[in-house]
Amino acid sequence: MASATLYSVSYDLSHLLLGGIASVFPDPLRAWISNGNVITGLAVLIFAALLLAASMLNTILLIWWERKLLGRFMDRRGAMHVGYAGLLQNFADGFKLFRKTTVQPREADALGFFTGPTAYMVTSMILFGVLPISSGWNSGALPLSLLLALAIFSFAPLFIFVSAWSSNNKYSLMGGMRSAAQMIAYEVPLLLAVVAVVIVAGSFDLTTIVYEQQNYWFWGPLFVALVVFVAGMLAEMERIPFDLPEAEAELVEGWNTEYGGMLFAFFMLADYLRSLIGSILVVLLFLGGWTMPSWVPSAATSFPLAGIFWFMLKTYLVFAVFVWIRAALPRVRTDQLLRVGWNRMIPLSLLAVFLAAALVTVKCVPVFGCLPSPGI
């Protein structure tokens, strides 16, 4: 990569800061401060702050993107009034919700009522720590980053159920139970679809998986896995057609019926964080991450921050597909959803695993080319 990585930026920043501070202290203290470990520690903190800011900004932008796209699908314009083309609308919403009183229902369980949304939000944020955004732009190059990401991702039903149960509302409770059932049912095919990718890529490391897609992106040969993954992701993100837990027609607002003010903002933000992460995972696993195919002219891939540009473009396009699905499909029913999950999705995902194994055995596919490495 020609450009500076996020690491080096934050490391330099940390070095600069600590160097400045250390210079005023006498020697033993200065030596301790300018120790490499302290600088690295501060660099990680700066990095985390930057990442947090970036993820929040992107999430808010994603909400705007969805509102505008939905508006266009529905023959109207979406937010227009606040900021240019409504860009500031979500900031207004956020500030307003921040100012609102948080009402705690009298019969609600205080512990669950307040920790549920917070934990939901925090677990969604942690995920950004393991996802690479471009080469060198990740916080921890963990060898098992994919597994960790999915593990954290599957925390959510617990917290949703806790907050739904503790708000002591029948609609919330039903929404929470549906949510838990649905997320658990779709966890299995989701993981199996990921297994297909892992078999072909031969690694649990997301960065490695991206670099394994140099010759061809995985969406072609692993199309079945992609379908299963997208369907499972829709269920995990609770978007139409699988948005039963907050099915507006029967369950008022689902599990966040009793939540208002900042806690509701947490839910909203965490939902879209998860949507963003879902889109990012699709890009990383199936659409080649930040890399572009070789026929793309090198001018388009070599400008500064080109990796991040292509990566974000792909992410937003994938999310646009999710919005398109939301605009075009009705909602399914709980039992149908679960039946589809257990009866259709799991066989399909097993098929995807089988196909992946076959691909690794054959190594070369006529249309797509050969695998870069022999796989597992």
Place this chain on the structure above:
Amino acid sequence: MSEMWINMGPQHPMTHGLWNLRVRIEGEVILDVDPEMGYLHRGIEKISEDRHYNEVITLMDRTCYVAGLAWEHLYMLAAEEALHIRPPERAQYLRVLCEEFQRIASHLMWYAAFVQDIGLMSPFLYGMRDRDLILDLFQSYTGARMTYEYMRAGGVRNDLPPGFTDRARKVLDWLLPRFHEYDQLCLGSDIFHKRCDGLGKLSAEECIRHGVTGPMLRSAGRKRDLRRDRPYAVYDQLDFEVAVADGADVTGRYLVRMEEMRQSVRILYQVLDWLDRHPGPVMADQLPRWLGAPYAPVGREGYLLKRNYPKGVGFSAIEEPHGEALAYVVNEGGEHPYRVKFRSPVFANLAASRHYLVGYRVADIPPIMGSVDVCVGEVDR
């Protein structure tokens, strides 16, 4: 989960109005339902006894606010019979024009609300968008979008503005292909069929036992349409089919309403042609002066003239967009109607809700109740 009662309403996104569906559920299965009405009971029948005959029209628009012109027509048919007035033919054609346009507008409103109930978001906007075109037409000759006060005892208030029929035809030409698009969005989707097929079953015999009429009855295969069975106004001179479906379920009701809109378009083309060819008066000549219609202010002497006016009873029934609506007007010679009684189709359709809801799931309530097309204004009156 053990049994529990949940209140769906009065503020609930499913209700589309102000009523409360109390549901007893076990898990997600419905064991019993008990609709609780009356949150919008405005005493229209009582206020009507306090108003002059033409003033009741104001209330009729607000009785069913998605089908105001149909209710005006209903009331006018009964009141004219009670007052022994006969409107000219052009006025009757104009009323049929109003009613059929209103039927399309009401069904579009239903479509918009119904698809939202099953989670389909964009067609809500499409339905509202196309409904607005019809409301524009209404606005061009009645002056209002929803509360028209257009009909009068003895005819209608005013004739169509110049160029109306061409504009109306343009709207109809636009609407016909839209119905096809709606069908593609709904019937083309597997999830729609999964959500709607076989839900809310109510056989024709059950429908009749419980007084259910309109698209719900026709979706059970019974071809009852008062426009055809008991033609009022000029429906006997118009050519149309009665839309029926089999299945007696939510999909059936969807099909019936879609087909009804197409038939309404067919009727409207005929009516517009007739109106082009037959100019004429839109108010009856020899109107009793105390009616004050359409322009003359009602003076004190006008009511004195009323004294010797013959008594009468008016009875009318029309096929409203929701079903069979019925009006009963008693004229006892006073300035005001002595008693006005309305029969709302949705009232009876809702009363039977126990028979088409029990046994289904909570998630099925929105599509089923959506397919009933609840208009609370005419239920509570």
Place this chain on the structure above:
Amino acid sequence: MTTPASAPRLARSATQPESFRADGDLLMAGQPAVPFVEIEALRVKEFIPAAKEALTDLIAEQGQSKLIRPVFNWAGRNSLFPLHWGLACCAIEFAAAFGARWDAERFGVVPRSSPRQCDLMIVNGTVTWKVAHKLITLYEQMPEPKWVIAMGNCATGGGPFRTAYSVVPGVDKLVPVDVYIAGCPPRPEAMLDGILRLETLIRERKE
């Protein structure tokens, strides 16, 4: 700020800096202990309300500052979530205002079904005595700050049904109303105008 009996130690010790003695003789007899010794571990049940209250107060206090207040005002007036419910005829025009032609979402107006997430109650129709107490409950369930728009003649003063036995002659008999919209029913643009007027009102009142 009134603090509950179980949770005030944190707050009280923070307001008594004079008891802090930093001269080394920490634990002499008769001397008050240093404040951080006094702080006991709060139970979660006590901590959450206390922390919540402290935070709310902090936000309210910050909200009064010259820097933050305009931002909150701007946010509050530009993102009014109305309660999604329909009383009568005006509800249809209310829905039409969210349709493709008028698109109230342009102004950040998004209807929410749960009163907890709303800041604006649009009373769109006739209010009867039977629904009156439910309307008041809904109003009370909405968190502060909140506004009410009486849409149409019925909500303003009973409209054509004002003589009826079952109709509340004007919703201002039940809840405080900020903006009245005339019309029976008001056209969608009249409703949007009412919302924009409410925005002006919020800006002028500097709430």
Place this chain on the structure above:
Amino acid sequence: MQTDELERTLRPSLGDRITSVEAFPDTAGRVRFRREAALDVFRSVHALGFHHLSTVGGIDWVDHREVFYILWSDDTRQYVVLSTDVPASDAHVESATPVWPSANWHERETWELVDITFDHHPDLRHLLTPDGYAFHPLLRSFKLHEPEELEVKARHV
């Protein structure tokens, strides 16, 4: 079906339980019956093919009250009106729900608005007015007021 035909069909079985069969505009006719024989009349009319009960309503004629039932037959495609008079002091009539279940809500409404009790009704509760509402608005003695009048009255009491 004409009015005289209706009378010819009904009279032999019901005898003097129906007081008169008269012409009524746009319907097959109006059958007036004695309220003691309500269920017999309902069953006979139901047997004629009038399976669909459109509505039940009441009229307050000050000295007495009238209950009317409007029915529809799919065979003859006609409406028929049944009506009976009940004294205002003792306004009750047998419920039509055993014959036409759809009468349920219509009778509840008539009960609360016109104050006519329906005997053996399965579920005679308030429908449109709030529970415990003590008035019967559709009686002639119930007058409407301007809200200001009510306020003025309340102030002077």
